[in-house]
Amino acid sequence: MTEELSPRASASEQGYEGALRPGTLGEFVGQAKVRKQLGLLLDAASRRQHTPDHILLAGPPGLGKTTLSMIVAAELDKPLHQTSGPAIQHAGDLAAVLSALTPGEVLFVDEIHRMARSAEEMLYLAMEDFKVDIMVGKGAGATSVPLELSPFTLVGATTRAGLLPNPLRDRFGFTAHLEFYGEDELARVVSRAAGLIGFALSEQGIAEIAGRSRGTPRIANRLLRRVRDYCLVHETVGDTESVRAALALYDVDEHGLDRLDREVLRALVERFGGGPVGLSTLAVSVGEEAETIESVVEPFLVRTGLITRTPRGRVATRLGWAHVGAEPPEISQIPGGGRTG
Numbered sequence: 001m002t003e004e005l006s007p008r009a010s011a012s013e014q015g016y017e018g019a020l021r022p023g024t025l026g027e028f029v030g031q032a033k034v035r036k037q038l039g040l041l042l043d044a045a046s047r048r049q050h051t052p053d054h055i056l057l058a059g060p061p062g063l064g065k066t067t068l069s070m071i072v073a074a075e076l077d078k079p080l081h082q083t084s085g086p087a088i089q090h091a092g093d094l095a096a097v098l099s100a101l102t103p104g105e106v107l108f109v110d111e112i113h114r115m116a117r118s119a120e121e122m123l124y125l126a127m128e129d130f131k132v133d134i135m136v137g138k139g140a141g142a143t144s145v146p147l148e149l150s151p152f153t154l155v156g157a158t159t160r161a162g163l164l165p166n167p168l169r170d171r172f173g174f175t176a177h178l179e180f181y182g183e184d185e186l187a188r189v190v191s192r193a194a195g196l197i198g199f200a201l202s203e204q205g206i207a208e209i210a211g212r213s214r215g216t217p218r219i220a221n222r223l224l225r226r227v228r229d230y231c232l233v234h235e236t237v238g239d240t241e242s243v244r245a246a247l248a249l250y251d252v253d254e255h256g257l258d259r260l261d262r263e264v265l266r267a268l269v270e271r272f273g274g275g276p277v278g279l280s281t282l283a284v285s286v287g288e289e290a291e292t293i294e295s296v297v298e299p300f301l302v303r304t305g306l307i308t309r310t311p312r313g314r315v316a317t318r319l320g321w322a323h324v325g326a327e328p329p330e331i332s333q334i335p336g337g338g339r340t341g
């Protein structure tokens with residue numbers, strides 16, 4: 001997968017991303033339902049002068065979970081403490097974080113599904129009663145000492161909501177499921193970001209980037225940066241032509257497919273007659289890890305209707321055949337498919 005289309009952030013783009021983050025719910029583009037629900041929750045909490053319910057943000061990477069956690073803290077006018085599941089490997093790690101929280105503080109735990117089990121159990125009590133039991137001493141002499149915590153709001157983020165144990169999931173008063181963005185919404189993300197970085201981009205140029213961003217604001221902002229650099233170096237304006245030229249340079253096609261996506265699709269059509277074929281066979285045929293194909297390539301090809309998953313393996317749809325410029329052998333046997341995102 002080319003770096004341009006990875007939904008995950010790279011360390012080098014954190015500063016750029018930070019500069020583009022919307023600071024309020026009003027500035028946050030799209031996700032209308034989640035914005036309304038969250039707005040109501042925060043408004044009610046401030047009217048009751050109470051900390052809001054704990055919030056779980058679920059959805060694929062790059063859709064705005066970290067941004068929303070910052071917005072929650074900003075709207076509540078409270079500090080934000082950020083950590084992540086992998087950083088909490090022992091109950092003691094969590095106890096240290098929780099005991100340092102100030103009243104009303106927002107605690108953001110990214111990838112909360114990756115937290116240690118022992119810490120999860122401590123978190124149940126902390127979420128419910130703002131208390132933890134600290135074990136003091138070892139062996140037979142060990143005793144548990146209750147510790148009162150300041151009331152806080154936990155904002156948990158996960159790309160794998162299904163992996164959260166039920167007792168943890170049940171302790172969130174509100175769960176927001178973030179959806180992939182439509183092209184109009186992505187155009188608004190790009191237009192806003194272009195304004196912030198002071199880059200003049202035509203309406204069509206904006207639409208070209210939006211259409212290649214795989215429903216993901218992080219990718220939209222990254223492609224914008226590539227186009228801005230291209231225009232700077234080639235001393236050209238941000239129009240459709242320069243967007244196309246810049247993104248062709250990075251192997252991003254008009255639907256947001258990259259080299260690996262196209263290779264997989266081409267292998268499916270040309271080497272396996274459109275399928276059905278098993279994932280591992282497909283992975284070997286393009287010389288890539290099955291994991292990468294399953295977690296990154298396949299979901300996007302399925303979502304855009306280029307392939308489907310059947311019990312017997314992956315099958316190219318009519319759209320998939322057309323995308324690689326090939327004719328399907330017998331139309332009646334090929335799934336129709338349809339672009340969705």
Ligand SMILES: Nc1ncnc2c1ncn2[C@@H]1O[C@H](COP(=O)(O)OP(=O)(O)OP(=O)(O)O)[C@@H](O)[C@H]1O
Pocket residue numbers: 007008009016017018020021022027028029030031060061062063064065066067068110159189217218221
């Ligand atoms: N709704 C939105 N409006 C405008 N920009 C957005 C929106 N959502 C995300 N972005 C931008 O996309 C980038 C990635 O967002 P963010 O870091 O919040 O994603 P995430 O879901 O937390 O990703 P991960 O799961 O990898 O942590 C940021 O630069 C952010 O400003």
